[in-house]
Amino acid sequence: MLWTLPNTALGLLAGAVGIAFGAHAHVRPRDLAVVFHQWPWGPGGALTLGNCILHTGDSLDTHCVTYAQRAGHGEEPPIVLADHERAHVYQYMALGPLFLPLYLVCGGVSVRNPFERAADRYAASGRGWWPWSNS
Template identity: 65%
Template sequence: MLWALPWTLAGLLAGLVLVPLGARPRLARGECALLFARCPWGPGGALTLGNVILATGPDLEARCATYEHRAGRCRHPAVRLGDHERAHVYQYMVLGPLFVPLYLLCGGVSVRNPFERAADRYAMHGRGWWPWARA
């Protein structure tokens, strides 16, 4: 968690800025993160920064399509948003301050990004959160 601290602090700052706009903080032990729920932006989903998850919904129980499913590459069942975001928390805990530069170099928010595909794999199967793990 210390290794991820720079991004965790950025997430904490973002969450605190969003509190007056309706965001509600609480500990999400299952996700190893501080959750800011009801963040007022965009159509839905979540953003993980270190050990902080900024979510638009009231919790992380929402079901969502995987990146590959949305891109029309395959048919996957919907996954629990919290499981997907927990994979990103684990990725941050290993890569620390390197996570965001590597994430952006790998394609950002995109089906091509191995970080997103790994998070979807973890959400579907409970394993495989490392982007370069054998599937």
């Protein structure tokens, strides 16, 4: 967690600003994160910054579609948003300050991004959160 502290600090700062506009924070030990629910900005869903998750809804335990399904690459069963975001927390913990630059170089918020595909894979199977894993 220390390795990704700069990212977490950015998430805590963004979360604190969100609290001034109605967000509320909860610690989710299973996700190794502080979650800011009802975060008032963004198109919907969640954004992970280190060990912080900024979430526009009420509960991370909701179902959502995968990036592949959203891009029209076929039907897939829905995944749980909390599981997807937990994979990003693990990715941040492994890569620390390298995560954001690598994430952006790999395509940002896109089905082409191996970080997003890995988070979807982990949410669907409980395995394979590492972006360059085959499982």
